[in-house]
Amino acid sequence: MKPNDGFSLKEYLVERKALIDRALAGYLPGEGNGQPVIFQAVRYSLFAGGKRLRPILCLAAAEAVGREAGALLPVACALELIHTYSLIHDDLPAMDNDDYRRGRLTSHKVFGEGIAILAGDALLTEAFRLLTRRELMPGISPELLLHVTGEIAEAAGYFGMIGGQVLDVRSEGEPVDLETLHLIHRLKTGALIRVSLRAGAILAGAAGTELASLSDYGCQIGLAFQIADDILNVEGDRALLGKGTGSDAARGKVTFPALLGIEASRARAEALIIEALAALASFDDRAAPLRAIARYILVRNS
């Protein structure tokens, strides 16, 4: 792959998704028929057509600072397990009460609420088990691995993703101002995206300004990604997005388009992407995938 000369983001994303899917399939038990229902439920949600954005960002961050990313695959996959658990729990009747996700029935519609809750619990637990499997990560120091595990737990917990989901659940049907909406998204989506970049960077040996720049990039694209998602929810093609468009509005969820209008929301997302690209200014061509992903957020349609 030559990032500068004819770099194709589309090919890159396809190749990376395949790499991550193979790794995930290998780490998890229960492929094939006749497996315990909990393995079926875990695989059902994990292999539901996700883009693998978080693991891709983790690997790309490591490569941007000059490390071969293969040794970090378990860490990248752990981030996807955490993301998948959060989707299963968010979809539950007591939360967003969604029947569909990515065009398929949600976990609780297929397996029942009890098993869906347990499948989420199992994915979260398995993520942390995967982070400890040193035999899969030759050359990674246990000190750095523990540190990164702590950062991931913090980003996923009540100071991060769970905190954002709590604010989201509690603000449904309530008036929400722009500042609160920012906070919800920075926590609910942004924290895990940011730590995906930090995990890859730290395990690749980044520190100081280099690490801060990649964190900053993660912050900006995390929020831009959420604004783009809000816009898609209003405008998107139902078939591409895999769930009913306009569903946020129907549920009384406040979104960026609802507060700012579509055009101003788009402008906000563009400004964030410009900031994200600026954060990468000191990186060489090895950051080409990160640059291309940032630009892609503005034009994606699913």
Next chain:
Amino acid sequence: MKPNDGFSLKEYLVERKALIDRALAGYLPGEGNGQPVIFQAVRYSLFAGGKRLRPILCLAAAEAVGREAGALLPVACALELIHTYSLIHDDLPAMDNDDYRRGRLTSHKVFGEGIAILAGDALLTEAFRLLTRRELMPGISPELLLHVTGEIAEAAGYFGMIGGQVLDVRSEGEPVDLETLHLIHRLKTGALIRVSLRAGAILAGAAGTELASLSDYGCQIGLAFQIADDILNVEGDRALLGKGTGSDAARGKVTFPALLGIEASRARAEALIIEALAALASFDDRAAPLRAIARYILVRNS
């Protein structure tokens, strides 16, 4: 404390519970009024009068192999966070649908189902964060800490506690034989109790026969504890147990007394405790607390 000469289990348990409660309170955010609801929910369930059996066993295992246990408090507390999360999720309407636990309303009755699910998620996530906080555990090697974190995740996940809960949820109202009931309890209760002992022992430097003996002790008392719990559920005094007695039967849950009768269940629990004590045969007086705890399981009434 002189274990052999006038060792008082009652004093020991009171002192240890106080030690663990202080540590837990210090590790968690959000004491006092006006805190975010998720911190309130986490504290509500965590400080609901639990016996702290798992952390006490973890510390006692470390002491049985001759290590001062203070440095392991974060690991011991992480086990209690995992136990508490499992209780919150088990009590949910989609699982056991319990309104009371230890004489108080369950989390979802107080905070609503959405927050209760998130409080469980937060406790599980925070447990793993706590396991990475090396600044709280001077002298513990990162290699051992990662290894123990992996064992705890395995015991809590679909090969352990979650696997047991899945079997439990799926077998409600179904005919269950003794072998299946053993399996459910070995996974649902036993795995976390066993790993509590292993974690303490491994971090104290145990290996080989010493570690195997403490694992074995954990297996036996874990199952004995569950049988004793089943008996209490039939016979116990409602006020002491804090929930309606006979609730398992009302829900169509199979229990040891239902399959074996009360007397044979009691005999089974006694046999397990004898095996547990035999596993400790090669340990000196520093294992006195573990011996006393094993005997106590047979006579506890709450």
